[in-house]
Amino acid sequence: MRVETGANANDRAVPFRGGGFAPRKKRGAALVSFVLLIALWQAVVQGKLVNPLFLPAPSSIIAALYALAASGDLWRHLAASLYRISMGWLLGTAAGLAVGFAIGLFSLARSIGLPLVSALFPIPKIALLPLFILWFGIGEPSKVATIALGVFFPTAVAAFGAVDNVSRTLIRMAQSFGLPAAEIVRKVVLPGALPGILSGFRISASIALILVVAAEMINAQFGIGALVLIAGNLMQTDQLLAGVVVLSVLGLVIAWALGLLERRLLRWR
Amino acid sequence: MELVVADVHHAYDGLVALDGVDLTVGDGEVLGLIGPSGCGKSTLLGIVGGMLKPTRGQARIRGELPPGTLNPFTYVFQDFALLPWRTVEGNVSLALEHHALTAAERARGVDEVLALTDLTEFRAALPKQLSGGMRQRVGIARALAARPAVLLLDEPLSALDAQTRELLMEDFERLWQRRAVASVYVTHNLDEALRLCDRVMVLSRRPGRIREVVSVDVPRAKRAGAEGRIALSPLRDRLWQLIRDEAKVAEREIADNAG
Numbered sequence: 001m002r003v004e005t006g007a008n009a010n011d012r013a014v015p016f017r018g019g020g021f022a023p024r025k026k027r028g029a030a031l032v033s034f035v036l037l038i039a040l041w042q043a044v045v046q047g048k049l050v051n052p053l054f055l056p057a058p059s060s061i062i063a064a065l066y067a068l069a070a071s072g073d074l075w076r077h078l079a080a081s082l083y084r085i086s087m088g089w090l091l092g093t094a095a096g097l098a099v100g101f102a103i104g105l106f107s108l109a110r111s112i113g114l115p116l117v118s119a120l121f122p123i124p125k126i127a128l129l130p131l132f133i134l135w136f137g138i139g140e141p142s143k144v145a146t147i148a149l150g151v152f153f154p155t156a157v158a159a160f161g162a163v164d165n166v167s168r169t170l171i172r173m174a175q176s177f178g179l180p181a182a183e184i185v186r187k188v189v190l191p192g193a194l195p196g197i198l199s200g201f202r203i204s205a206s207i208a209l210i211l212v213v214a215a216e217m218i219n220a221q222f223g224i225g226a227l228v229l230i231a232g233n234l235m236q237t238d239q240l241l242a243g244v245v246v247l248s249v250l251g252l253v254i255a256w257a258l259g260l261l262e263r264r265l266l267r268w269r
Numbered sequence: 270m271e272l273v274v275a276d277v278h279h280a281y282d283g284l285v286a287l288d289g290v291d292l293t294v295g296d297g298e299v300l301g302l303i304g305p306s307g308c309g310k311s312t313l314l315g316i317v318g319g320m321l322k323p324t325r326g327q328a329r330i331r332g333e334l335p336p337g338t339l340n341p342f343t344y345v346f347q348d349f350a351l352l353p354w355r356t357v358e359g360n361v362s363l364a365l366e367h368h369a370l371t372a373a374e375r376a377r378g379v380d381e382v383l384a385l386t387d388l389t390e391f392r393a394a395l396p397k398q399l400s401g402g403m404r405q406r407v408g409i410a411r412a413l414a415a416r417p418a419v420l421l422l423d424e425p426l427s428a429l430d431a432q433t434r435e436l437l438m439e440d441f442e443r444l445w446q447r448r449a450v451a452s453v454y455v456t457h458n459l460d461e462a463l464r465l466c467d468r469v470m471v472l473s474r475r476p477g478r479i480r481e482v483v484s485v486d487v488p489r490a491k492r493a494g495a496e497g498r499i500a501l502s503p504l505r506d507r508l509w510q511l512i513r514d515e516a517k518v519a520e521r522e523i524a525d526n527a528g
């Protein structure tokens with residue numbers, strides 16, 4: 001049979017309707033919009049449209065940041081905050097992983113631990129700082145304890161959920177090959193739970209950052225939170241926002257480091 | 270060595286899945302297990318491999334295990350059950366790491382089964398990089414590495430497409446020719462059972478009982494191809510007659526316990 005493929009007067013083209021719904025990243029668009037926003041901000045302040053006391057220009061914030069760095073104050077504040085974050089995060093994470101794994105693996109721990117963790121999870125941990133000050137004194141331990149507690153709960157919940165989500169088929173497979181229980185935990189449960197644990201780290205790290213600022217605002221001489229609070233009290237809004245910039249950069253660096261860790265450890269996904 | 274299953278019953282809180290199953294699997298024999306969905310094939314396989322406690326009866330090994338046996342009852346899984354974070358080589362060596370072997374012995378064991386399953390060049394690949402057929406070859410290699418006395422296969426080809434299934438059947442034929450391992454082969458697929466098994470046991474449903482055991486008396490080497498299909502077709506018809514009605518009931522059942 002011969003097929004006539006030339007256009008005919010009675011033909012109608014099949015209309016295309018499969019487009020759209022596929023958003024894509026346009027290169028450089030983000031950078032351009034950032035630059036534009038900051039330029040706009042600078043222009044608004046320089047054009048005296050707002051009082052620089054309430055909203056300092058980006059250039060003044062950079063100048064304040066430079067002055068803080070040059071005087072060494074910035075490093076003193078940053079070091080104090082970093083110390084508290086890392087101590088609190090490490091303690092809370094260690095305890096949270098231990099409790100989360102116990103809940104995920106053992107019936108007794110689950111029966112006791114799960115209701116307890118669920119009941120205490122919603123307490124806003126910063127509200128306990130005054131109590132911790134009474135218990136541990138006004139120095140570092142009360143702040144570290146607040147952060148550790150804030151980190152503990154989401155970590156425990158993430159770890160327990162991650163252990164729960166490890167494929168039962170894989171666990172049964174390991175049993176059927178005669179692996180001892182400890183090896184099953186090490187070779188199947190731990191790596192299988194890793195993705196869930198790492199996404200828990202993202203949450204706990206941002207909680208640690210919030211809590212360190214809050215704790216330092218309540219009571220501290222040094223720390224980025226203290227810097228921001230003192231600057232506010234003195235109406236030094238440029239310094240205040242310089243502190244906020246430092247906190248944002250800190251948050252970005254932490255997120256970037258965790259992303260790097262995930263890419264390295266979860267290459268198999 | 271012989272596998273003996275004696276008077277095995279199993280109930281899942283009230284639902285009787287197996288009701289008095291007896292069977293033996295001889296040295297190097299491949300026993301097929303077919304039956305409609307939900308007749309208790311997986312349950313029986315779980316009991317044989319010690320993954321499920323029967324409510325009555327037991328599975329036993331009669332005679333000496335083959336020398337060098339590491340994991341007497343070893344499974345090949347329908348969904349492969351590979352560790353996605355381990356390479357092909359790592360998945361195979363999982364079967365050996367907890368046994369008292371020297372590093373050299375373990376390496377030799379891994380190399381040997383990788384060669385046997387034609388996976389040597391893929392040893393560094395991750396499961397996600399492999400096709401379904403390749404993944405199941407890893408599952409088979411891992412099982413062989415454990416030097417089983419009895420190989421337990423629960424629908425090992427069901428997750429694969431028809432062409433891959435054909436290729437893997439050829440692999441199994443070659444494997445069993447080179448290294449006869451007593452095996453229990455569960456499948457839904459009559460052709461698979463007839464191609465690979467020495468005997469085929471038909472289970473009936475609710476409760477699961479042995480309905481009939483059929484010997485496949487065509488030599489395994491002559492079962493492939495058009496002639497093979499012709500030689501096997503009377504057996505195939507017979508098996509289908511045995512299963513058809515119950516398969517229809519199973520098919521029309523509303524799923525309240527998809528196991």
Ligand SMILES: Nc1ncnc2c1ncn2[C@@H]1O[C@H](COP(=O)(O)OP(=O)(O)OP(=O)(O)O)[C@@H](O)[C@H]1O
Nearest residue numbers: 281286305306307308309310311312313526527528
């Ligand atoms: N864990 C369980 N709890 C309760 N009932 C179950 C469980 N596992 C299986 N069953 C039921 O026991 C019966 C036998 O199940 P089994 O999985 O052994 O059948 P099967 O022959 O392997 O089926 P399929 O061909 O669908 O794989 C089915 O009716 C199933 O619904």
Ligand SMILES: [Mg+2]
Nearest residue numbers: 310311312528
């Ligand atoms: Mg089954």
